[in-house]
Amino acid sequence: MSGLEEAIFMEGGDAEQAVEDAMDAPQWKYMLIYYEYEIAACKNTYNNKGMKTLLDYPDNFKFDAIVVDMTLSSCILPLIKRFKYPPTVGLTAFLFPHYLALDFGNTIEPAYIPTFGMGFGEDMSFFERLQNYFYLNMDLLIKKYYVRRTIQALANERFGESVGNLDDIRRHISMLLINVDMAFHYPQQLAPNIIPVGGLHVHRAGELPKDLKEIMDAGKKGVILFSLGTNVKSSHLKLEIKTALLKALGRLDQTVVWKFESNLTGVPENVLIRQWLPQTEILAHPNTKLFISHGGGLSTIESAYYGVPVLGIPFFGDQFSNLAMMENKGLARMIRYKSLTADLVFKNIREMLDNPMILRCSIKQLQRWTTVCYPTNSKYSCSSRSSLSTFHLTNNELDDPSLRLHAAVHRSRCF
Secondary structure, X not given: OOOOHHHHHOOOHHHHHHHHHHHOOOHHHHHHHHHHHHHHHHHXXXXXXXXXXXXXXXXXXXXXXXXXXXXXXXXXXXXXXXXXXXXXXXXXXXXXXXXXXXXXXXOOOOOXXXXXXXXXXXXXXXXXXXXXXXXXXXXXXXXXXXXXXXXXXXXXXXXXXXXXOHHHHHOOOOEEEEOOOOOOOOOOOOOOOEEEOOOOOOOOOOOOOHHHHHHHHHOOOOEEEEEOOOOOOHHHOOHHHHHHHHHHHHOOOOEEEEEOOOOOOOOOOOEEEEOOOOHHHHHHXXXXXXXXXXOOHHHHHHHHHOOOOEEEOOOOOOHHHHHHHHHHOOOEEEOOHHHOOHHHHHHHXXXXXXXXXXXXXXXXXXXXXXXXXXXXXXXEEEEEOOOOEEEEEEOOHHHOHHHHOHHHHOOOOOO
């Protein structure tokens, strides 16, 4: 393997260098790195214990339904045929990739919707729209004639030639659930079989572990959550980057809670290192003032829902476009990995903490359109964070978009 996938499947110094190489790659090479990652992920999927367990199921075993993550590739599709074509639903947390749009009969709009790999915002210039168009179509061509043919060969090797054409199996999937919320992401037309469910993963915050709760409650000057997600680990960052981050964070009065996957030396007193953190519960805490994030599709929605501004450090995939969109909406700032220094990080954090009004007003205006519903017996309890109102819907009423977006009738002001 070469490129960013090494940082996910490897450990130690090699992984650190893989992150560094990926961040320094030109756009065309970055595309190739992403394709390599797709193929590497497919190989790992076919060789893991979970796949072996599924293939050991009896031939007559019946699933009522299959839910398939369609984000990366078609690796899992042969299982649909293996289990006699049960009803199948696709999903992706990767917003709404253009290649899936075409697979499910939707249009693509490169003139006003940025392609995830480019990192443009919604106000693209004419030249940026041209770049967006050519990047999108080049991506589709490479996926069709290289990536999908490679994955087809891997599927034939793993399941036998009788697996058939993966494109034919893909057509069996009845519906695609996408991580898009029209109040948050770019508006676009959708085919009837494509359902936007952005924010579905957001759940009611539970209780913090006792030790973390004490730390969060004691952070009267504020707490900063720092997490780069699950793909690129903080421990894989280059030593110079980790040193710069620690230097910047150590200059703050706030408590910093950093998800870091290994031991770290030279940690300032105000920085708490944990290998795992309950992200939702920390974002929901009233003392949380800032979220330093990679800008993933799920984390950006969570931060907006809980009203926490984001300082983003994107690495790959949709993270650049997610953060560009949030910057455009006034919800975030973005620092490029290659330009990261201690002074730059400290300056941006201080400005976001010392001048929060613009960010908080933007978040409040977004939240007034946001409603989250939770099942309670035969009804759903729905709440609008901006108006702090609660109302109830039956199962049938929940299907009515006008009721789901009940919070849209409320208006909030920024103080």
